[in-house]
Amino acid sequence: MTETVFDLAAAPLRDLNGRLHALPEQTNETSWVLRNPQGRHAVAVGVDRPISVRIEGHVGYYCAGFNSRARIEITGNAGVGLAENMMSGEVRVQGDASQAAGATGRGGLLVIGGNAGARCGISMKGIDIVVRGSVGHMSAFMGQEGNLVVLGDAGDNLGDSLYEARLFVRGAVKSLGADCEEKPMGEAERAILAGLLDRAGFAAEAKPEEFRFYGSARKLYHFHVDYADSY
Amino acid sequence: MEETPKSPPRWSASFDPHTIAYIQRAASTGIYDIRGFGAKRKLPHFDDLLFLGASISRYPLEGYRERCATDVVLGTRFAKKPVVLKTPVTIAGMSFGALSGPAKEALGRGATIAGTSTTTGDGGMTPEEREHSATLVYQYLPSRYGMDLDSLRKADAIEVVVGQGAKPGGGGMLLGQKITERVAGMRNLPPGIDQRSACRHPDWTGPDDLEIKLEELREITDWEKPIYVKVGASRPYFDTALAVKAGADVVVIDGMQGGTAATQEVFIEHVGIPTLAAIRPAVKALQDLGLHRKVQLVISGGIRSGADMAKALALGADAVAIGTAALIALGDQDPALEAEYRKLGTTAGAYDDWQDGRDPAGITTQDPELAARLDPVKAGRRLANYLAVMTMEAQAVARACGKSHLLNLEPEDLVALTMEASAMAGVPLAGTDWIPGAGRL
Ligand SMILES: Cc1cc2nc3c(=O)[nH]c(=O)nc-3n(C[C@H](O)[C@H](O)[C@H](O)COP(=O)(O)O)c2cc1C
Numbered sequence: 001m002t003e004t005v006f007d008l009a010a011a012p013l014r015d016l017n018g019r020l021h022a023l024p025e026q027t028n029e030t031s032w033v034l035r036n037p038q039g040r041h042a043v044a045v046g047v048d049r050p051i052s053v054r055i056e057g058h059v060g061y062y063c064a065g066f067n068s069r070a071r072i073e074i075t076g077n078a079g080v081g082l083a084e085n086m087m088s089g090e091v092r093v094q095g096d097a098s099q100a101a102g103a104t105g106r107g108g109l110l111v112i113g114g115n116a117g118a119r120c121g122i123s124m125k126g127i128d129i130v131v132r133g134s135v136g137h138m139s140a141f142m143g144q145e146g147n148l149v150v151l152g153d154a155g156d157n158l159g160d161s162l163y164e165a166r167l168f169v170r171g172a173v174k175s176l177g178a179d180c181e182e183k184p185m186g187e188a189e190r191a192i193l194a195g196l197l198d199r200a201g202f203a204a205e206a207k208p209e210e211f212r213f214y215g216s217a218r219k220l221y222h223f224h225v226d227y228a229d230s231y
Numbered sequence: 232m233e234e235t236p237k238s239p240p241r242w243s244a245s246f247d248p249h250t251i252a253y254i255q256r257a258a259s260t261g262i263y264d265i266r267g268f269g270a271k272r273k274l275p276h277f278d279d280l281l282f283l284g285a286s287i288s289r290y291p292l293e294g295y296r297e298r299c300a301t302d303v304v305l306g307t308r309f310a311k312k313p314v315v316l317k318t319p320v321t322i323a324g325m326s327f328g329a330l331s332g333p334a335k336e337a338l339g340r341g342a343t344i345a346g347t348s349t350t351t352g353d354g355g356m357t358p359e360e361r362e363h364s365a366t367l368v369y370q371y372l373p374s375r376y377g378m379d380l381d382s383l384r385k386a387d388a389i390e391v392v393v394g395q396g397a398k399p400g401g402g403g404m405l406l407g408q409k410i411t412e413r414v415a416g417m418r419n420l421p422p423g424i425d426q427r428s429a430c431r432h433p434d435w436t437g438p439d440d441l442e443i444k445l446e447e448l449r450e451i452t453d454w455e456k457p458i459y460v461k462v463g464a465s466r467p468y469f470d471t472a473l474a475v476k477a478g479a480d481v482v483v484i485d486g487m488q489g490g491t492a493a494t495q496e497v498f499i500e501h502v503g504i505p506t507l508a509a510i511r512p513a514v515k516a517l518q519d520l521g522l523h524r525k526v527q528l529v530i531s532g533g534i535r536s537g538a539d540m541a542k543a544l545a546l547g548a549d550a551v552a553i554g555t556a557a558l559i560a561l562g563d564q565d566p567a568l569e570a571e572y573r574k575l576g577t578t579a580g581a582y583d584d585w586q587d588g589r590d591p592a593g594i595t596t597q598d599p600e601l602a603a604r605l606d607p608v609k610a611g612r613r614l615a616n617y618l619a620v621m622t623m624e625a626q627a628v629a630r631a632c633g634k635s636h637l638l639n640l641e642p643e644d645l646v647a648l649t650m651e652a653s654a655m656a657g658v659p660l661a662g663t664d665w666i667p668g669a670g671r672l
Contacts, residue, residue, distance in 0.1 A: 014450070062443065084434050104433055221407075
């Protein structure tokens with residue numbers, strides 16, 4: 001296994017993404033280190049190879065967007081839309097993530113070491129997101145599928161217009177959005193939560209029983225005039 | 232006592248029979264009306280424009296003999312692989328979910344015969360439509376239903392949908408009866424529930440973010456594919472300028488007559504501006520930026536014929552897109568289905584319950600029995616025929632105006648029949664040199 005170092009201060013982003021996309025399926029360039037991202041947008045987007053990419057520094061918008069199969073780690077903070085529409089694989093940011101982290105993700109695991117901004121997990125469609133800190137308002141808005149685990153607190157309107165995504169919060173929830181309600185945590189949910197804490201590497205610091213579980217009240221699944229206030 | 236003669240019953244213009252029925256319906260159901268089709272009220276439209284044709288000062292081309300080219304290339308600004316069309320009429324985005332599988336296949340077949348493109352829609356790309364569409368535009372919508380990396384790479388172009396003419400500012404709704412297992416699976420939702428499509432993109436707001444979003448999509452697809460930005464017509468000058476600033480290759484403007492699969496009636500009839508009013512401001516924005524014909528402009532919303540297409544091109548569009556007309560060409564509103572339309576409380580030509588999934592023509596449905604009624608090969612052929620007629624009509628008009636390419640049509644070839652159309656389209660009222668409000672947007 002060779003380690004490929006790419007310096008974004010020395011070569012353009014286009015070269016980086018182009019090279020990552022052009023890797024053959026059986027590449028032996030399976031380990032990448034990206035230096036000097038300097039807040040650039042669209043770093044390591046659309047990667048579809050089982051490689052690992054370590055980004056040393058801060059990234060701008062949409063880092064690891066549409067990620068498939070790759071393991072991407074960011075040592076700094078990430079801008080808007082981290083790992084948006086992730087298909088599979090794993091994305092980790094050691095610092096904070098801005099708004100819409102994991103937006104519309106279809107699969108894979110997103111781990112945020114710090115806090116996440118507003119709309120974390122918006123329209124999530126199967127992705128698992130674990131946030132060590134807190135998440136901002138409107139997180140998991142219209143969440144369809146997948147799991148959002150928050151070790152800290154959640155802002156206003158958590159899970160507004162939620163479909164079938166599962167939300168686990170350890171700290172305080174400022175308010176729940178329309179059609180989101182607390183539910184008893186069953187064995188199945190507890191197992192999912194324990195598995196995610198373990199995969200994220202937080203099992204030692206957080207226990208499933210410290211969390212509360214939120215899901216869809218399913219009252220907005222069919223339009224009804226008596227719920228018009230909720231729309 | 233002599234009886235005073237009674238005046239005959241008089242209908243109110245304000246409270247006309249349609250309005251009265253609307254109030255009665257609202258009172259009895261408590262739910263607003265959701266329907267398909269586009270705006271049904273009368274609006275200033277292409278019918279209010281005429282071509283001048285050649286005269287002593289202009290010189291026509293020989294019909295059927297002298298060449299009038301129709302090819303257009305979309306995406307010449309940044310894309311390494313622009314979209315090449317044989318004729319400047321494309322099939323607009325209509326979702327699998329709103330439409331049946333056979334209907335999507337038929338659209339692909341018809342467009343492919345005609346040498347033009349089709350477009351996916353909310354809900355993602357189906358293998359059938361990819362297979363049967365030589366050129367397929369993949370929509371990137373706020374809902375991101377069915378959005379995935381493979382489809383992005385299989386697409387020939389990407390259309391970022393900001394809005395639709397039928398409902399600028401509105402999201403979507405697919406009613407539960409159309410959410411079958413397959414549709415639900417593609418959208419990661421439980422079957423049978425009403426499914427809302429978001430009205431705003433989840434991970435960008437405003438033109439500066441959009442620019443970064445387009446950069447991301449270009450990076451993902453290695454700058455190969457043209458990126459279109461579609462907006463509903465409301466502020467076409469600014470929306471065009473902002474889409475261009477954000478880096479669009481193609482701007483798509485959909486006027487308020489634009490069709491929809493399911494939208495609140497109030498939205499369809501009362502939000503947005505007519506297609507006719509949107510073209511000149513969009514063209515002006517491109518001209519002001521020095522990018523007219525470099526960033527291409529696609530116009531949709533109520534395009535029905537070669538004449539409409541030619542008029543849109545003359546006003547400065549590079550191509551048009553059709554939705555409703557394409558469905559009619561496939562077999563929607565077929566008088567042979569009259570008995571079934573009657574059972575649904577409507578009549579051929581007025582059927583607009585595209586949201587409810589019981590389409591007797593098998594087009595706007597997910598019911599397997601109804602969908603099986605549509606033969607995708609025959610329906611595709613009908614669409615190809617219709618596209619050929621539109622193209623030939625546009626050529627006939629262009630030749631009469633002395634143009635050897637459809638894109639050589641120009642506003643000077645047009646006059647308006649009404650003051651409204653004259654002001655909106657920026658062409659003189661017929662018989663005058665007067666354009667009300669000329670020079671203003
Ligand atoms: C059945 C149906 C479904 C549609 N679905 C979508 C869609 O998924 N995404 C979109 O951007 N527009 C959608 N539209 C709008 C069309 O793309 C297009 O803007 C419109 O139909 C053009 O106007 P016309 O119908 O008068 O030709 C749909 C229209 C119809 C009729």
